[in-house]
Structure formats: C-alpha cells, structure tokens
Amino acid sequence: MTRTRVKFCGLTRAEDVAAACDLGVDAIGLVMTRRSKRFVDLDQAAALRALLPPFVAAVVLLLDDEPEWVREVISRVAPDLLQFHGEESAQECAAHGRRYLKAVPMGSVADVGAYAATHPQAAGFLLDSHAAGGQGGSGEAFDWHRVPRDFGRPLLLAGGLNAGNVAAAVRTARPFAVDVSSGIEAAPGIKSASRMREFMQSLAAAGAEQDH
Ligand SMILES: O=C(O)c1ccccc1NCC(=O)[C@H](O)[C@H](O)COP(=O)(O)O
Numbered sequence: 269m270t271r272t273r274v275k276f277c278g279l280t281r282a283e284d285v286a287a288a289c290d291l292g293v294d295a296i297g298l299v300m301t302r303r304s305k306r307f308v309d310l311d312q313a314a315a316l317r318a319l320l321p322p323f324v325a326a327v328v329l330l331l332d333d334e335p336e337w338v339r340e341v342i343s344r345v346a347p348d349l350l351q352f353h354g355e356e357s358a359q360e361c362a363a364h365g366r367r368y369l370k371a372v373p374m375g376s377v378a379d380v381g382a383y384a385a386t387h388p389q390a391a392g393f394l395l396d397s398h399a400a401g402g403q404g405g406s407g408e409a410f411d412w413h414r415v416p417r418d419f420g421r422p423l424l425l426a427g428g429l430n431a432g433n434v435a436a437a438v439r440t441a442r443p444f445a446v447d448v449s450s451g452i453e454a455a456p457g458i459k460s461a462s463r464m465r466e467f468m469q470s471l472a473a474a475g476a477e478q479d480h
Contacts, residue, residue, distance in 0.1 A: 272475060273444060273446075274292075274446050274447075274448075274468070274471060275424065275448075276448060276449070276459070276464065277299070277329070278299050278306035278405055278449040278456075279296050280306060280312065280457040280458070282316065282319060284458075285320070286319065287461050289320065292468065293324065295325040295326070295348075295445075296326060297329055298316060298317070298326060298345070298347070299405070300337075300345075301330050301333055303403065304331075304405065305456040310341065310344045310345065313341070313344070326346075328341055328345060328350055329351045329353055330350060330351070331353040332354035332355060335363065342364060347366070348367070350368040350369070351368065352368060352369070352370055353371040353403070358388065358389060361390065369390060369424065370384075371393075371426075372394065373398050374396060374398075374410040374427070375397055375399030375410070376399040380415070380416050380419070390421075391422065392422030393421065394447055395410075395425055395427070395443075397409060404427070405450065406427070406428075408427055408428045409427050409428030409429070410427055412425065415440075415441035415443060422445070423441075423443050426447035429446055429447070429448045430467065431463065431467045434467060434470045434474065435470050435474035435477070438471065438474040446471065448467060451463065451467065
C-alpha cells in the first residue's frame, strides 16, 4: 500500500518549518496571497524555503493574484510547485511554465472529474471545502464520500483535517495526500508543535491499519 503523503500549509515561522521537516512531511505550503492572515512576504518565504532539506517540497499558494506578482514569487522563492486557490483558468495557471496544483472548491463543485478536465496540465488537485469565490484554510470539512476513488490523477484532501479525524478521512477518501493548516495551529499562521506531532501520529496509525 502506498503511504499517504502530507503537506502542512500556511507556515510562517522557521521553528515550525524545522518541526514539520523533523516529523517527515513531504511538503510545506507558503501562503503568498496578500488576502490571507497567513501571508508571508518575499523575504520571509525565501528564508523559509531555504530551510528545507532535499525531498521536502515548497508549495506556494496564490489566489487570483496578478501575473507580475506570481513571476516575482517564482523568481525569489523558487517553489517546487504553485498552488492556485482561486478562479484562475488553465491558461493562467500554465502560463508560468511551472508545475502546479489546482484547488477544487468543493463548496460549489459537484463533479470533480469535469472540473479536473478543465485543467489538463495540473500536477494534481487539492479538494478544499470553500465555494468558488471564497478562500481556503477555513478549518471546515466537506463530505469525504464525495472524493472520487481511482481517479487517475493525484487528489489531495484538505479542509478541516486534524489529528482527531485524519485517520477516518484517509480510510474514507483514500487520497494521494492530505493537506492541513488550521488543524495544526495554535493561532492563524502559528503552528503548534504538539498538534503537528499528533497529526502525524494519527496519519501513521491510519497507514498501519491499511497495511493489515
Ligand atoms: O490559509 C489561508 O489563509 C488561505 C488563504 C487563501 C487561500 C487558501 C488558503 N489556504 C489553503 C490551505 O491552507 C489548505 O487548502 C488547507 O490545507 C486547508 O485548510 P484547513 O481547513 O485550515 O486545514
């Protein structure tokens, strides 16, 4: 059984990046849309990105941002992946020549397959609970039974995950990866060392169950 990958999102502090890497995350998310309470600027993001060891990916989140800003982010932060969280078209996402994830607003999308077909170049899809026009990172979950099985393209499950529900979420949806922000926080943008650790322990327990 392939293990479920994990991304911790909305990190703003060096100590949280170090703790996340020690816990074995596959990726961290840096929120670089100014509308977010977890926003990190170019200098902060470049400094956090420089702390990552090999094989831990830096993902930069954007939300209907100006192309000039996206180009500046790419040039200064060198993210491994972009994550577009708004209503960006496939053409707008692909224009930067970078691998990208597209967020699917499960609050308004009924058919994930039809949505994914509009982004043929996306490296994967992050299913979050917001509706189109809204933001992610709300800490709210959606019905995991709505996640398609054997989808054929990587699906990242997000929205309201925490140590108490991630095992059930993985059992139900069998995603390629899980993505969490609010559920590992002490306050917006400030991660909690104990919540991060408990989240990884619950995820590991879910993996052990699947192996039996
Ligand atoms: O986190 C934000 O503030 C944010 C702002 C604008 C667009 C997206 C944003 N976050 C997205 C995410 O952090 C993830 O999708 C996340 O895993 C889901 O958030 P949560 O429900 O808080 O775990």
